[in-house]
Amino acid sequence: MKIIEGGIAAAKGFYAAGLFTGIKNKRKDMALVYSKVPCKAAGTFTTNLVKGAPVKYDMEMVKLSPYAQAIVVNSGVANTCTGKTGMEYCRQMAEAVSTNLNIPQDSVLVASTGIIGKQLPMDKILWGIENLAPILGNSPEDGTSAAEAIMTTDTKKKEIAIEFEIGGKTVVMGGMCKGSGMIHPNMCTMLGFITTDISISKELLQEALCTNVQDTYNMISVDGDTSTNDTVLLLADGMAGNPEITERNDDYYKFLEALNYINTYFSKRIAEDGEGATSLLEVNVINADCKEQAKKLSKSIVSSNLTKAAMFGHDLNWGRILCAMGYAGANFNPDTVDLYFESNAGKIKLIENGVEASFNMELAKDIFSESEVIITADIKMGNEKATAWGCDLTYDYVKINAEYSS
Amino acid sequence: MKIIEGGIAAAKGFYAAGLFTGIKNKRKDMALVYSKVPCKAAGTFTTNLVKGAPVKYDMEMVKLSPYAQAIVVNSGVANTCTGKTGMEYCRQMAEAVSTNLNIPQDSVLVASTGIIGKQLPMDKILWGIENLAPILGNSPEDGTSAAEAIMTTDTKKKEIAIEFEIGGKTVVMGGMCKGSGMIHPNMCTMLGFITTDISISKELLQEALCTNVQDTYNMISVDGDTSTNDTVLLLADGMAGNPEITERNDDYYKFLEALNYINTYFSKRIAEDGEGATSLLEVNVINADCKEQAKKLSKSIVSSNLTKAAMFGHDLNWGRILCAMGYAGANFNPDTVDLYFESNAGKIKLIENGVEASFNMELAKDIFSESEVIITADIKMGNEKATAWGCDLTYDYVKINAEYSS
Numbered sequence: 001m002k003i004i005e006g007g008i009a010a011a012k013g014f015y016a017a018g019l020f021t022g023i024k025n026k027r028k029d030m031a032l033v034y035s036k037v038p039c040k041a042a043g044t045f046t047t048n049l050v051k052g053a054p055v056k057y058d059m060e061m062v063k064l065s066p067y068a069q070a071i072v073v074n075s076g077v078a079n080t081c082t083g084k085t086g087m088e089y090c091r092q093m094a095e096a097v098s099t100n101l102n103i104p105q106d107s108v109l110v111a112s113t114g115i116i117g118k119q120l121p122m123d124k125i126l127w128g129i130e131n132l133a134p135i136l137g138n139s140p141e142d143g144t145s146a147a148e149a150i151m152t153t154d155t156k157k158k159e160i161a162i163e164f165e166i167g168g169k170t171v172v173m174g175g176m177c178k179g180s181g182m183i184h185p186n187m188c189t190m191l192g193f194i195t196t197d198i199s200i201s202k203e204l205l206q207e208a209l210c211t212n213v214q215d216t217y218n219m220i221s222v223d224g225d226t227s228t229n230d231t232v233l234l235l236a237d238g239m240a241g242n243p244e245i246t247e248r249n250d251d252y253y254k255f256l257e258a259l260n261y262i263n264t265y266f267s268k269r270i271a272e273d274g275e276g277a278t279s280l281l282e283v284n285v286i287n288a289d290c291k292e293q294a295k296k297l298s299k300s301i302v303s304s305n306l307t308k309a310a311m312f313g314h315d316l317n318w319g320r321i322l323c324a325m326g327y328a329g330a331n332f333n334p335d336t337v338d339l340y341f342e343s344n345a346g347k348i349k350l351i352e353n354g355v356e357a358s359f360n361m362e363l364a365k366d367i368f369s370e371s372e373v374i375i376t377a378d379i380k381m382g383n384e385k386a387t388a389w390g391c392d393l394t395y396d397y398v399k400i401n402a403e404y405s406s
Numbered sequence: 407m408k409i410i411e412g413g414i415a416a417a418k419g420f421y422a423a424g425l426f427t428g429i430k431n432k433r434k435d436m437a438l439v440y441s442k443v444p445c446k447a448a449g450t451f452t453t454n455l456v457k458g459a460p461v462k463y464d465m466e467m468v469k470l471s472p473y474a475q476a477i478v479v480n481s482g483v484a485n486t487c488t489g490k491t492g493m494e495y496c497r498q499m500a501e502a503v504s505t506n507l508n509i510p511q512d513s514v515l516v517a518s519t520g521i522i523g524k525q526l527p528m529d530k531i532l533w534g535i536e537n538l539a540p541i542l543g544n545s546p547e548d549g550t551s552a553a554e555a556i557m558t559t560d561t562k563k564k565e566i567a568i569e570f571e572i573g574g575k576t577v578v579m580g581g582m583c584k585g586s587g588m589i590h591p592n593m594c595t596m597l598g599f600i601t602t603d604i605s606i607s608k609e610l611l612q613e614a615l616c617t618n619v620q621d622t623y624n625m626i627s628v629d630g631d632t633s634t635n636d637t638v639l640l641l642a643d644g645m646a647g648n649p650e651i652t653e654r655n656d657d658y659y660k661f662l663e664a665l666n667y668i669n670t671y672f673s674k675r676i677a678e679d680g681e682g683a684t685s686l687l688e689v690n691v692i693n694a695d696c697k698e699q700a701k702k703l704s705k706s707i708v709s710s711n712l713t714k715a716a717m718f719g720h721d722l723n724w725g726r727i728l729c730a731m732g733y734a735g736a737n738f739n740p741d742t743v744d745l746y747f748e749s750n751a752g753k754i755k756l757i758e759n760g761v762e763a764s765f766n767m768e769l770a771k772d773i774f775s776e777s778e779v780i781i782t783a784d785i786k787m788g789n790e791k792a793t794a795w796g797c798d799l800t801y802d803y804v805k806i807n808a809e810y811s812s
Contacts, residue, residue, distance in 0.1 A: 050732030050740045083761045116725020117762050226733035306631045313808025319522020326456030327632035334456045355489040356523050395801045401712055402719025
C-alpha cells in the first residue's frame with residue numbers, strides 16, 4: 001500500500017473541481033466529482049431522525065439507481081428542515097448536473113453541509129454547476145480544489161489517495177472528507193467521498209462500507225451532536241481491470257484493508273480538526289469481554305466534556321476518565337482497571353486496579369501536553385478491544401459555535 | 407405553601423453548621439447536619455458504575471440502618487477511586503461524628519464532593535468534625551453556613567425552606583444542594599440534602615424521593631457527565647406531630663407536592679449555576695405519545711453542546727434544536743414539530759410543521775438574549791409532556807474545567 005497524490009481524483013477515470021459561487025462569503029463552496037464511466041455506488045447515512053433533504057435523496061438513489069456517475073456538493077447551507085422545497089432543490093441540482101455532463105439524472109448524487117433551516121440559494125447553485133462542469137480535471141490540484149470546497153469550519157482540507165495491488169493490477173483509492181462540528185457520527189461522519197477504480201459488485205461495495213464505518217467514523221466524537229447530514233459515498237468505476245470481486249475472498253479483504261486505511265486516516269483528521277481543537281485524543285479499551293463493550297467505553301471517554309476540557313488545560317484529572325467509563329452503559333469492574341497515558345513524550349501507568357499508581361508527575365504532564373495523546377484502559381475481562389478518537393474542548397469551540405449563524 | 411427562612415436547619419429538631427478546615431484553599435469545606443431525634447432516612451444515588459466511597463457507604467446505611475441522625479459532608483475531595491482506604495475513611499468519619507454527638511455510628515451518613523482519585527486529608531476532616539459539633543445551631547445563619555460549605559465550583563449557595571399544613575399541623579421542609587459541574591444526574595443530582603419534621607413511614611419517604619427525582623434532578627444537564635458521587639438524602643424526624651403517613655393518601659400527595667417544589671427549585675438553581683453558565687434554559691416537550699418520549703427529547707435538547715453554545719452567543723440557530731431531537735433516540739415526526747421560544751421579552755413561534763415560520767427576527771433575538779429562556783416543542787402526537795433544564799456553554803465552562811485540578 002502506497003500513499004500517492006490526487007485525492008478524490010486520483011483513481012483512473014475520476015475528475016473533480018471546486019469553485020467559489022457566493023453561497024459562503026469568501027471560501028470555495030461547491031465541488032463536483034465526475035466519473036467517465038458509470039460506477040457502482042455505496043452509501044451510509046446519518047441515523048438522526050431529522051435528515052437533510054440531500055440525505056433522503058441519496059438514500060433512495062444509492063438503493064434504487066443501478067449506477068452513479070457524479071456527486072455535486074455545496075457547503076454553507078445544509079438543505080435540512082426545508083420541507084418539500086428542499087427535496088425539489090435536490091432534484092434540480094441533479095437535473096442541472098445531468099444536463100451539463102450529459103449523464104442520466106438518476107446517476108447524480110447530491111450533498112449539502114452548513115446551516116440548518118435555510119433554503120439553498122438556487123441561482124448560485126445552478127451557476128456553480130454550469131461553471132464546475134467545464135473545469136473538471138484529474139490533476140492533484142483538482143482534487144485539492146474539491147476538498148477545499150466542501151469545508152465548513154474545518155481548518156484543514158482532508159484528502160488522501162493510496163494505491164495497492166489486486167489480482168495483478170494496480171488499484172487506486174482516493175477520497176476527501178470534512179468535519180468539524182456536529183460530529184458524533186452514528187452510521188457515518190459528516191461528508192466523506194471516496195472513489196476507486198477497483199472492480200467489485202455493488203453488494204460487496206456496500207457491505208465493505210457499512211462494516212468499516214462501524215470501526216472508523218462511528219468511533220469519533222467532537223461534540224456529541226449527531227448531524228442531520230452525515231453521508232459517506234463510495235464510488236467504484238472498475239477501470240483498474242482487476243477480476244471483479246464478487247465474494248469475500250482475499251481480494252475483498254485487501255480492498256477492505258485499503259478502505260479501512262483511508263477511513264481511519266479521515267477519522268483521525270476529523271477528530272483532530274474538531275471545532276476549536278488543539279489536540280487529538282485516541283482512546284483504546286483493551287481486554288474487553290466483547291467489542292460492543294469496548295466501543296461504548298472508549299466512545300464515552302472521548303465524548304466527555306470534562307475529560308476534553310481537562311485535556312485542553314493539560315490537567316491530569318484522571319478521575320474524569322473513570323467517571324466517563326462508569327456512565328457509558330457498559331458493564332466493567334472499576335476496581336480492576338489499569339489506565340495508561342502515552343504520547344511522543346513517553347508512556348506511564350496512571351491507574352492500577354482502580355486507584356492512582358505511583359508515577360512521575362512531570363513526565364505525566366509532559367505526555368498530556370502533546371498534540372496527540374493515547375489513553376489505554378485495560379479492563380482485564382477478555383480479549384476484545386476498540387479505539388475511539390476525539391479532541392479537546394476549548395474556548396474556540398465555544399466561540400465558533402456561539403457565533404456560527406450570526 | 408409558604409417560603410420561610412432557615413434552609414436545612416428550618417424544620418423542627420434540625421441543626422446545622424459549616425466550617426473552613428483547610429481541605430480547600432479558602433472557602434468553607436465541611437458541613438454537619440444533626441437531628442435531635444432519630445429520623446427516617448431515604449436516599450437516591452448515582453447510577454455511575456464508578457461510585458464514590460461515601461455513595462457505597464450511604465447506600466448500605468440508608469438500606470440497613472433503621473434511623474439516621476446526622477450527615478457529615480466535605481467538599482474539595484470526592485473520596486472516589488480510593489479503594490479500601492476510602493471506605494475505611496468513611497467509617498472513620500461516621501465514628502468521629504458518633505463520638506462527638508453521642509449518637510449510634512450507624513445513624514451517621516457521609517458525603518464528599520470534589521476531585522476524584524485523591525485520599526481524604528483525614529487530619530483536617532477529624533479536626534473539622536470535632537469543631538463542627540459544638541457550633542451546631544438552628545438559626546438561618548447556621549443553615550446558610552452549611553449550604554456554603556458544600557459548594558465546589560458553585561457561584562451561589564442553594565437553599566430553601568417551606569412550610570405547609572398536614573393533618574392540622576404545620577410541617578416544615580428545608581434543604582440545601584450543590585452543583586455545578588459533572589451534572590447530568592441519573593437517579594439524582596450531585597449533592598442534595600433535605601430535612602423535614604413530617605411524620606411518615608420509611609417506605610413512603612423512599613418512594614416519594616425516588617419518584618420525584620425522576621422529574622426533577624434527573625431532568626437537568628450541565629455537561630452530560632453523570633457524577634460518581636450523586637447523592638440526595640432526605641431525613642424526616644416526625645416532630646411536626648402530624649398523623650404518621652403510612653399510605654398514599656391526600657397527606658402523602660401534599661407531601662409529594664412540597665417535595666416536588668423544593669426539588670424543582672433546586673434543579674433550576676443547579677442548572678442556572680452550571681459551570682460558567684450565564685443563562686437558564688427550560689425545555690418543554692408537549693403533546694408527546696408517552697412521558698418517556700417527552701423526557702428523552704427534552705433532555706437531548708438541554709444536553710446539546712451546539713444548542714448550548716448558540717444560546718451563549720444569543721445565536722438563533724434553531725436547526726440545532728431539531729437536530730438534537732433527531733438523535734435523542736425517541737421517535738417523532740420532524741415534519742409536524744412546532745417550536746416556540748419564550749422569555750421575559752415575549753413569545754414567538756419559530757418553527758411550524760418542521761420548517762421556519764415567519765417571525766420577527768429582532769424580537770426573537772431579544773427573547774433569546776434573556777437570562778432565562780423557555781423552549782417548547784409541540785410534537786402533536788398525544789397528551790404527555792416533560793420539562794428539562796440546562797444552561798449555556800461558555801468560555802468560562804472551558805476555563806473552569808481546563809484548570810480544575812491544577
